[in-house]
Amino acid sequence: MRLGTLGSGIALATAMVALSAGCSSPLSDGPSSAEPSASTPARLRPDSLSAKIGTEVEKGFGYSVRDATDAGRTVDMRHVDLWRFCLESKGGQPKTVDLGAVPYGEKCPDHWDAHIPEIRTPRVTGKKFENAYQSLLEKGYDSLSIDVLYGSEGVVEQADMPRVDGEVCKQSPKPGAPFDPSENVKLYVAMGNCPKR
Structure with a gap:
């Protein structure tokens, strides 16, 4: 995905809102110990995709985000806090960067589109x-x-x-x-x- 001027502005605004909101989970109706309160700043992992996006935004860069592996997953920007930043390359437009990520729980690949073992659908029947x-x-x-x-x-x-x-x-x-x-x-x-x- 390549971002133009409008796309960069939207991406910057989205990143700033997400970072200022602490990337809270939309599944919760109220505060929990895992979510920061309004008076507590969000604590991001050093390898978090949210932190990397924030760094690029502060530098005035636009960005695109994709799965760093060959799995073809869409990086869910509604739940960016579940993704780990792994790779970056120069974007196709001036002042843009392409970011590669994987879900936490997976190791970062050492190169783009690295092959990973086949992902299997987890058993969720019977769970809340x-x-x-x-x-x-x-x-x-x-x-x-x-x-x-x-x-x-x-x-x-x-x-x-x-x-x-x-x-x-x-x-x-x-x-x-x-x-x-x-x-x-x-x-x-x-x-x-x-x-x-």
């Missing part, structure tokens, strides 16, 4: 929704590629995810299926616990 959703995000799934069907309401919009509270009764693709960046994950969530079979 919030834990299941977090497991998928930590594997590198993009939040916009996770469809949540809640009770009888149908697909839940991204903005309404914090109100989902229940157990994942079914998932697609099945646990252990190979990661496919073109395929959405579907989580079928009960309002409460799944019905006993």
